[in-house]
Amino acid sequence: MSAKSMSTESMSAKGSSSVTVNLKVNNKAVTETCAANTTLDELLREQLGLSGTHIGCDTSQCGSCTVHFDGRAVKACTLLVAQCEGAEITTIEGLGTADNLHPMQAAFRECHGLQCGFCTPGMIMAAVDLVHQEETLDEQKIRKGLEGNICRCTGYHNIVRAVATAAKKMRN
Amino acid sequence: MVEQTIGKSVQRKEDLRFITGKGRYTDDINLPGQAYAVFVRSAVAHAKIKSIDSSEAESFPGVRAVLTGGQVADDGLGSLPCGWMLHSKDGSEMKQPPHPVMAADKVRYVGEPLAMVIAETRKIAKDAAELVAVDYEELPATAMVNQAQEGAQIHAEAPHNICYEWELGDQEATEAAIASAAHVTRYSLVNNRLIPNAMEPRAALADYNPGSDELTLYTTSQNPHLARLILTAFVQLAPEHKLRIIAPDVGGGFGSKIFVYSEETALAWAAKKLGMAIKWTAERSESFLADAHGRDHVTEAELALDGTGHFLALRVKTTANMGAYLSTFASAVPTYLYGTLLAGQYKTPNIYVEVDAVFTNTAPVDAYRGAGRPEATYVLERIVNLAAVELNIDPVELRRRNLIQPGDFPYQTPVALEYDTGDYEASLNKALERAGYADFSSRQEEARSRGKLRGIGVSCYIEACGLAPSRMAGSLGAGVGLWESGEVRVNPTGSVTVLTGTHSHGQGHETTFAQLVASKFGISVDDVEVVHGDTGKLDFGLGTYGSRSLAVGGSALSKAADKVIEKGYKIAAHLLETERDKIDFDDGEFRVRDSNQSKTFQEIAFAAYVPHDYPSEELEPGLSEKAFYDPVNFTYPAGTHICEVEIDPETGKVEVVRFTVVDDFGTIINPMIVEGQVHGGVAQGLGQALLENCVYDEAGQLQTGSYMDYAMPRADDLPAFSVDTTVTPCTHNPVGAKGCGEAGTIGSPPAVINAITQALGIRDISMPATPEKVWRALGAGRAHV
Numbered sequence: 001m002s003a004k005s006m007s008t009e010s011m012s013a014k015g016s017s018s019v020t021v022n023l024k025v026n027n028k029a030v031t032e033t034c035a036a037n038t039t040l041d042e043l044l045r046e047q048l049g050l051s052g053t054h055i056g057c058d059t060s061q062c063g064s065c066t067v068h069f070d071g072r073a074v075k076a077c078t079l080l081v082a083q084c085e086g087a088e089i090t091t092i093e094g095l096g097t098a099d100n101l102h103p104m105q106a107a108f109r110e111c112h113g114l115q116c117g118f119c120t121p122g123m124i125m126a127a128v129d130l131v132h133q134e135e136t137l138d139e140q141k142i143r144k145g146l147e148g149n150i151c152r153c154t155g156y157h158n159i160v161r162a163v164a165t166a167a168k169k170m171r172n
Numbered sequence: 173m174v175e176q177t178i179g180k181s182v183q184r185k186e187d188l189r190f191i192t193g194k195g196r197y198t199d200d201i202n203l204p205g206q207a208y209a210v211f212v213r214s215a216v217a218h219a220k221i222k223s224i225d226s227s228e229a230e231s232f233p234g235v236r237a238v239l240t241g242g243q244v245a246d247d248g249l250g251s252l253p254c255g256w257m258l259h260s261k262d263g264s265e266m267k268q269p270p271h272p273v274m275a276a277d278k279v280r281y282v283g284e285p286l287a288m289v290i291a292e293t294r295k296i297a298k299d300a301a302e303l304v305a306v307d308y309e310e311l312p313a314t315a316m317v318n319q320a321q322e323g324a325q326i327h328a329e330a331p332h333n334i335c336y337e338w339e340l341g342d343q344e345a346t347e348a349a350i351a352s353a354a355h356v357t358r359y360s361l362v363n364n365r366l367i368p369n370a371m372e373p374r375a376a377l378a379d380y381n382p383g384s385d386e387l388t389l390y391t392t393s394q395n396p397h398l399a400r401l402i403l404t405a406f407v408q409l410a411p412e413h414k415l416r417i418i419a420p421d422v423g424g425g426f427g428s429k430i431f432v433y434s435e436e437t438a439l440a441w442a443a444k445k446l447g448m449a450i451k452w453t454a455e456r457s458e459s460f461l462a463d464a465h466g467r468d469h470v471t472e473a474e475l476a477l478d479g480t481g482h483f484l485a486l487r488v489k490t491t492a493n494m495g496a497y498l499s500t501f502a503s504a505v506p507t508y509l510y511g512t513l514l515a516g517q518y519k520t521p522n523i524y525v526e527v528d529a530v531f532t533n534t535a536p537v538d539a540y541r542g543a544g545r546p547e548a549t550y551v552l553e554r555i556v557n558l559a560a561v562e563l564n565i566d567p568v569e570l571r572r573r574n575l576i577q578p579g580d581f582p583y584q585t586p587v588a589l590e591y592d593t594g595d596y597e598a599s600l601n602k603a604l605e606r607a608g609y610a611d612f613s614s615r616q617e618e619a620r621s622r623g624k625l626r627g628i629g630v631s632c633y634i635e636a637c638g639l640a641p642s643r644m645a646g647s648l649g650a651g652v653g654l655w656e657s658g659e660v661r662v663n664p665t666g667s668v669t670v671l672t673g674t675h676s677h678g679q680g681h682e683t684t685f686a687q688l689v690a691s692k693f694g695i696s697v698d699d700v701e702v703v704h705g706d707t708g709k710l711d712f713g714l715g716t717y718g719s720r721s722l723a724v725g726g727s728a729l730s731k732a733a734d735k736v737i738e739k740g741y742k743i744a745a746h747l748l749e750t751e752r753d754k755i756d757f758d759d760g761e762f763r764v765r766d767s768n769q770s771k772t773f774q775e776i777a778f779a780a781y782v783p784h785d786y787p788s789e790e791l792e793p794g795l796s797e798k799a800f801y802d803p804v805n806f807t808y809p810a811g812t813h814i815c816e817v818e819i820d821p822e823t824g825k826v827e828v829v830r831f832t833v834v835d836d837f838g839t840i841i842n843p844m845i846v847e848g849q850v851h852g853g854v855a856q857g858l859g860q861a862l863l864e865n866c867v868y869d870e871a872g873q874l875q876t877g878s879y880m881d882y883a884m885p886r887a888d889d890l891p892a893f894s895v896d897t898t899v900t901p902c903t904h905n906p907v908g909a910k911g912c913g914e915a916g917t918i919g920s921p922p923a924v925i926n927a928i929t930q931a932l933g934i935r936d937i938s939m940p941a942t943p944e945k946v947w948r949a950l951g952a953g954r955a956h957v
């Protein structure tokens with residue numbers, strides 16, 4: 001292996017062209033221009049200042065970056081901004097606010113479903129989608145459904161409780 | 173009267189910002205005009221650096237600078253020190269070869285930083301880093317811990333790659349007891365190497381102001397003050413009073429963010445050298461390559477028993493991997509945090525342990541959640557289980573026969589520690605009850621009828637936390653004291669700002685410490701704000717590791733709060749025109765005994781800051797107190813883990829169907845937070861036992877460098893946990909707390925392996941017990957039937 005192959009390949013920024021996209025982020029229309037190899041998580045964090053979406057890996061396997069793309073949970077690190085033309089993106093900042101929490105956010109606090117908080121935004125976004133997708137949820141389904149999101153702190157026990165609690169509230 | 177919350181599961185004060193995406197982690201912070209750094213890392217495990225050609229990278233548009241290890245050396249930066257000096261059996265000092273901030277002449281592990289590229293954007297820096305050409309003269313690599321002593325020598329200072337050869341205990345008495353024992357159980361094991369994997373990768377943002385000579389470093393640290401001390405006193409990056417380190421929200425640590433690493437140090441140096449703000453954020457693959465790893469022991473143990481199943485002696489010989497360089501606390505982990513724990517919960521009269529620490533061409537190894545104590549517990553709880561099988565005694569019964577009993581405290585072990593208190597059998601009994609241990613055979617039968625194999629395993633752990641009396645630590649070679657400091661600032665309106673030298677990166681200190689202080693003053697938790705993680709705000713602190721925060725840091729706060737109350741008495745006596753001894757303080761009110769005269773805590777605070785009517789001759793204005801607390805002993809959390817597994821013989825897949833934990837953590841302030849700590853700890857222990865394994869090949873290339881190769885526990889790998897406690901308060905700190913952060917990781921791995929070996933009817937299986945290994949073990953077992 002040579003030194004050059006140690007960091008993952010990326011297209012040279014100077015060589016790549018830029019793209020301009022129109023999309024909605026948290027219900028606000030935005031038009032952004034960025035390098036063609038920019039991913040959605042980079043756009044959110046670095047250009048739009050939405051730092052609630054986190055980056056926990058470089059192989060699309062941790063789920064820390066999960067946001068909603070047209071209502072479905074996606075890993076923002078796997079999407080190029082160029083693929084987001086016309087999309088409606090919701091991030092943790094757009095899900096609920098401090099004085100008007102989404103039931104999933106409230107349940108994570110109530111059930112102690114977070115410790116360091118780093119996986120939490122992605123976990124909450126994935127869990128909201130899971131509740132929307134599944135008509136009924138039991139512990140096994142919740143565990144299977146969150147399999148794409150890694151939490152190193154909680155052992156998932158209280159996350160599972162939080163999702164079950166929120167699911168009840170969301171269906172009422 | 174404000175409701176008091178000690179022992180109550182108060183919701184966490186810190187959560188609102190995290191659940192709304194308003195946490196502020198290092199990578200979320202940006203400074204105007206900041207540049208970005210990317211490190212060039214060694215592609216080989218062991219080589220001389222013949223040359224580094226950075227010319228192409230330097231001329232890449234947008235690149236501000238390329239700095240190399242050679243330039244670090246030219247600037248006279250010191251080596252990254254190890255904070256704990258160990259001595260070998262022969263009295264010689266451990267070998268501490270230089271640990272350069274960036275490699276200049278030689279590289280010693282894959283991923284070692286040797287240059288950094290600083291550019292206008294992250295992308296440019298990354299692209300340019302690929303243009304840095306390094307010419308290596310490769311050397312044979314020594315990657316395996318059990319071949320280290322015969323392998324190619326890594327440091328000129330360390331022949332046979334030996335760092336130290338340490339011992340503890342009475343060798344002669346132990347060997348004599350083993351020689352004449354009725355039964356000796358022998359066990360060889362590997363404690364698998366792990367990669368901590370806090371979900372937030374390490375990151376740093378350094379800024380330098382040439383006008384004031386102030387250097388600020390935002391970084392993912394569990395102990396910013398200690399980092400400042402090392403970077404100033406040893407690395408000589410800046411004068412201590414000119415370096416401010418801020419550890420904002422930190423996304424998990426588990427030990428991996430205790431240490432002073434190359435990258436953060438190089439970043440701060442570069443910011444000062446270039447006079448600009450620079451940010452670096454690790455990619456996950458860098459975390460795999462260059463965060464300090466954990467465990468990695470090869471051990472042989474012998475347990476001697478008499479004819480009635482009483483332990484006579486334990487002898488342990490371990491080779492511990494230090495990796496390529498000594499990380500900040502590396503030397504202490506397989507010694508003072510390992511050898512001293514080998515008595516466990518048992519009355520074993522003779523113990524002797526030898527540890528050879530060796531260098532290899534792998535990433536440095538240091539404390540990872542539990543640090544030494546999981547390794548000790550694994551040796552002991554596995555060999556005790558094996559002895560039970562060999563002697564045909566129920567494993568619980570064998571443990572029971574040897575447990576230290578409540579009447580034995582304080583209990584002096586043969587390996588240096590003196591346990592203050594505990595009731596191990598109480599935890600064991602409660603756990604057996606909760607786990608339905610007595611009915612296991614019916615569940616096993618039922619599983620068998622479905623073609624599944626069930627096993628149940630027990631592990632009784634002890635750990636030593638709250639590290640440690642400074643005098644003792646100093647005599648054992650620690651480079652620092654291990655006290656903690658705290659400050660309780662009562663504001664004029666009676667709200668309180670609490671500053672602690674510990675650091676919260678998931679543990680919930682902002683809540684627990686608020687509960688502690690609020691209860692002292694009889695005020696609401698909402699009126700207490702906890703501040704941590706900034707050397708600019710608190711004088712000094714030792715940070716968070718070793719489950720020390722509440723036991724040591726909480727004790728400092730308790731002392732500071734007592735000082736505030738004492739001053740409050742004097743102010744109240746003056747205002748109420750009586751004597752201090754005639755006043756009681758309760759429920760937030762200073763009351764004159766047997767009268768209806770009183771002053772609230774808030775009134776006293778106001779009087780202290782607006783001292784118009786005040787005992788000015790006797791007292792200074794203000795109501796703010798500091799305290800330092802130096803522990804007089806370790807604390808000794810202990811408990812029982814019981815694991816029940818079901819194995820599919822067709823696939824070898826192990827399902828943990830029940831996991832029961834009963835811990836004695838002493839006094840508990842917030843049970844919800846404590847349970848959460850146990851859940852997370854057990855998850856990491858189950859990860860070690862079933863999934864996680866860090867593998868290097870013989871050439872020293874990391875084979876498990878991403879989440880595709882390194883199996884992290886995911887939600888569907890784990891069960892729900894059944895968690896409970898027993899309580900014997902710590903006898904020697906004012907809070908009564910023992911610490912709870914690591915226990916889950918310490919007790920769980922042997923419980924899992926004890927369960928699996930029982931289910932399979934085999935003697936041993938190495939961690940992680942993957943489906944493949946279990947399936948093969950089943951094959952081997954079948955062949956013998």
Ligand code: FES
Nearest residue numbers: 060061062063077
């Ligand atoms: S950062 Fe997107 S999956 Fe890990």
Ligand code: FES
Nearest residue numbers: 115119151152153
């Ligand atoms: S709360 Fe820390 S990673 Fe999930």
